[in-house]
Amino acid sequence: MTEAVPLSLCAREPRVPADRLVAEMVPPPRFDSVRFETYVPDRNQPSQAEAVTVLSSFAAGLGGAHATGSGRRRWFTRKPAAPAAPRGVYLDGGYGVGKTHLLASLWHATPAEPSLKAFGTFVELTNLVGALGFQQTVKTLSGHRLLCIDEFELDDPGDTVLVSTLLGKLVEAGVALAATSNTLPGKLGEGRFAAADFLREIQGLSAHFRPLRIDGEDYRHRGLPEAPAPFSDEQVTRASHATGGASLDDFPQLLEHLARVHPSRYGALTDGVRAVCLTDVRPVPDQSTALRLVVLADRLYDREVPVLASGLPFDRLFSDEMLQGGYRKKYFRAISRLTALARDAKGLVEQ
Template identity: 80%
Template sequence: MCHPPPQPLQRHRPRHPGPIAGRTAGGPVALTSRAPHVPADRLVAEMVPPPRFGSVRFDNYIPDPNQPSQAQAVTTLGTFAAGLGGPAAGGTGRKRWFRREAKAAAPAGPRGVYLDGGYGVGKTHLLASLWHATAAAREQKAFGTFVELTNLVGALGFQQTVQTLSGHKLLCIDEFELDDPGDTVLVSTLLGKLVDAGVTVAATSNTLPGKLGEGRFAAADFLREIQGLSAHFHPLRIDGEDYRHRGLPQAPSPYDDDTVKRVAHATDGASYDAFPDLLDHLSKVHPSRYGAMCDGISAVCLTGVAPVPDQSTALRLVVLADRLYDREVPVLASGRPFDELFSEEMLNGGYRKKYFRAISRLTALARDAKGLVEG
């Protein structure tokens, strides 16, 4: 048995909203026609677990019995969440994991938690469960991906982001990735400010915090920043295989163009684009807007899927795949299968874990789309 069980993916059904922006009479919408503006206040308000993880809890995470680290993670995080509760602000019994009180009262060692493991072992499920289990008002806890956090800094500015998040009890950061030296300094400085303000930070990643940046850039000049960031977290290793594919039927092969077109026109709320055109469009829209670009979309239909031409394009596609997966949007495609999107050089390079995650998630969404064809 793996975790979370494969059944939830089968239970999820795409939502079918009414008419959506960009939809032409009698046909699907084109994602390439969308370049939404996302106000900064929306970026803050939407820092909550996405729809796919809206109902997850510790008690519906099913550990793989062959991977004891999974059950241990549930126990450790449950204790961590309980430690964030207690009397209202000002009560003497309130426990703050990060606030720098008198030195004698501060527990030794790192007081944040960092979930490390491969893609598909349920890290996001556990992180979202922690967010749900923490006894705090919705506006006192935030949940977002690393990319969404850096986008928030870009939208609000550094100081305003610090002020906005400093009043939070908990900040959950999913898929913590330091792919750029500038981001290393930015996030390290931001977390330092938030830690000083008493914010508890929990994060997931595919890389141990002491190894952030390894194989991605010459880290010598930034090693101090990386090590300082690592010191904020207690690493919690989660072993296992990708639950999205264990015990499930093999993902369907790509369909022909006519099938994709037929389904796109028959499915209310579907989008319909040529894959090369979509890749070109992504280069013109900031990744912080990819989520809004998918608003109201019930299914994504793509023709001519082919290997991505370069790394910048590949990284943009990874962000789009994450936003579609979060929103449970099935993907129906013609052309090449999703496991051929990225070159061997990419899959062996510094961003390999991002690419494998994207393949895993797109394959799961392709499996979800099979019902659109058969229906």
């Protein structure tokens, strides 16, 4: 059998036009076919079934003509004396409880053409603003019925002000909002920057959402065996040559390469890649590198790309200091997702 020549992520420096960023604001391949009916609530966690009920009603309420002007509050009818109701839902919970599944299900269930609905991660949303400019982003998204934001996280004051202003403009235009995060909206930014200095912006963001708590354990590891141990360099290299469309990179070199590619292009970095093979996995040296790796892990998980690796297991990527800091939930999510992808990659190695 003729061996395939593996690809290299380090040899790629993709350029992503702005129109592609807009066109790709749909649920990623892993969540393309999910629906509320395919979500399996944990019977021991009633908040999961409740979330399905609330979100189903929310989606049904988004039918009809796009609300603008004085009619924009039609989704949340209220008596004149009542306080203003939030115009979005915010799914809060730990990693692996199915928040993205539910968010994508909401997108699919909303009765509107795909071109009137947008779905993207928080990073992708801020990257869209960078590509289009603020005013053009407002104009592009204002005609939408729904904006879904996955992995809502505020990592710096600039993002806080930017997103607060953007969402305020979209709400005024009648766009409904839905978001997921591991942090309640009033607590965004804690432990990462001087959140108190930007309390007004953070509280403004929180006012747009009705928090919906989803409890439970990580479904990716619920009842499953432990993650596979790393393979040898030889096994990983051999598997990369035997698997069509696989990439092969030295892990430290890949981390260096990620610093030269904007995170908005990490999805394009993996275009056409059927499996990622990594040698010499070792602890991530610093927080900036760690955050870039988190974004790559998210894109690989979204695209269902298995990851075969040698070196250290993925639960030893981040230092204890990182796992106790303000970005700990990001790092735990990355460990969870990379572990699931490592499990998917076991079949690539000849037994």
